[in-house]
Amino acid sequence: MFPTVWDTKTQQFHAGQDWKHLANFKEDFSVTTNALGTPKGALAAAHEALNHCHHYPPADQEPARTSLARFLWPATPSSSVPEGHARLLIGNGASELIDLITRTAPPGCRWRSGPWDAQYKEYERAAVNIGCELLPPDSTTPADLLCLVNPCNPTGDYMSLDRVQAWISAHAADNATVMVDESMQPWLGRDFRADSLTSAAAFAADLYARRGIRLYVIHSWTKLWSCTGLRLGSVVCPTAEACQQLKRYQVPWSVNGMALAFLDHVARDTAYLEETWRVTAEWRASLVDRLEQLNQRMGGAEWQVWGRAFLSWVWLDVGSEALADAMVxxxxxxxxxIRSGRPGYERPTFIRVAVRAPDQVDVLIQAWSGLSAHAQLSS
Ligand SMILES: Cc1ncc(COP(=O)(O)O)c(C=O)c1O
Structure with missing residues (x-):
């Protein structure tokens, strides 16, 4: 029996836990981390920071916070502090910030996710913990706590900036808290910032001024920069005051010295990002081809590939619970x-497969070579 790492009665299931228990571990296709692996320069900076682990990390998260602000708003002249700096807070992974912001919402508030078929579950977990009423994703009732993951993990759906703005305006109640998670958006390409809510400060200010709606833009940096074990996330708050309110709740030094050193370095690593944009879409297209060929060889019903071409994973409906389980x-x-669609997302005919280099994909495809449509037929 494979070890169960999660206390599933109490904790939310997430992928990325199997690797440690596999004597023959080769590659983790279960998490949506960057296929390029951890950026080397930033990793060296984190190693170096370990030498200072007998000191507390800086309480103001500097200079990493300024470096991240420059990454998010690169047009700022180097002599001045980026406009959004006072609204930016770093967290011990995005998970810490999702929980923190949710705690600022009133108990009993009405929560809803994006309009997608499934969405990353931490938002819901945090809302349940404070006693929110959960609205269905197709609800027309305005929500007090509105959480949109865009691009959506796991489905790979994506809304452009103007659609996101219209969607928020239509679905948030007055005085609502809105979280938009753009963790996967930097994969869009060189111009990703133009499609990001971080560039829409006037929209956020107007929502707040006219309707009291607080818009928080969340990033998990553990995927783009492949540092899930280090823990790094950030939030751009609607106002500097809202940021201070979060700081009041945040545990001091929640982001450790190694993570801050890593961030300070990686925020300037443009070569890594260029390479990410160059290879991810190409490797994803190749992965999709390989999956389609495999499907044809197995001779079963056609599989459905979900998700935008720029993303770091594929959400795949193989049309059969038994086949999905057999593939996992x-x-x-x-x-x-790989990530099964069953736990958490409750999509038992789906699997999620990370984009990886073609030679690593060879190993995965080979693992499935012994499967046939039998499993499909028996479900
Ligand atoms: C969309 C999204 N947001 C947030 C997170 C949380 O990431 P972390 O706490 O590792 O930064 C994840 C992790 O998978 C995610 O996929």
Whole structure:
């Protein structure tokens, strides 16, 4: 029996836990981290910071916070502080910030996700913990706590900036708290900032002034910069005061010295980002081809590939629970775990496969070579 790492009665299931238990581990396809692996310069900076682990990390998160602000708003002249700096807070992963912001919402508030078929679950978990009423994703009732993951993990759906703005305006109640998670958006390409709510300060200010709506833009940096174990996330708050309110709740030094050193370095690593944009879409297209060929060889019903072409994963409906389970088991047995759509997302015919280099994909595809449409037919 494979070890269960999560206390599933109490904790929200997430992927990325199998690798440590696989003697033949080769590659983790279960998490949506960057296929390029951890940026080397930033990793060296984190290693170096370990030498200072007998000191407390800086309480103002500097200079990493300014470096991240320059990354988010690069047009700022180097002699001045970026406009959004006072509204930016770094967290111990985005998960810390999602929880923190949710705690600022009143108990009993009406919560809803984006309009997608499934959405990253931490927002819901945090809302349940404070006693929110959960509205369905197609609800027309305005929500007091509105949480949109865009691009959506796991479905890969994406709304452009003007659609997001219209969607928020239509679905947020007056005085609502709105979180928009743009963790996967930097993969869009060189111009990703133009499609980001971080560039729409006037929209956020207007929402707040006219309707009292507080818009928080969340980033998990653990995927783009492949540092899930280090823990790094950030939030751009609607106002400097809202940021101070979060700071009041945040545990001091929640972001450790190694993570801050990593961030300070990686925020200037433009070569890594250029390479990310160059290879991800190409490797994803190749992964999709390989999956389609595999499907044809197996001779079953056609699979449905979900998600935008720029993203770091594929959300795949294989149309059969038994086949999806068999693929999850075979991938794990080969040392190349994938994410089942069953736990948490409750989409048991789906699997999520991370984009990886073609030679790593070879190993995964080989793991499935012994499967046939039998499993499909028996479900
Ligand atoms: C969309 C999204 N947001 C936030 C997170 C949380 O990330 P972390 O706490 O590792 O920064 C994840 C992790 O998978 C995610 O996919």
């Amino acid at each position: 088991d075979a991938a794990r047995a080969a040392g190349t775990p």
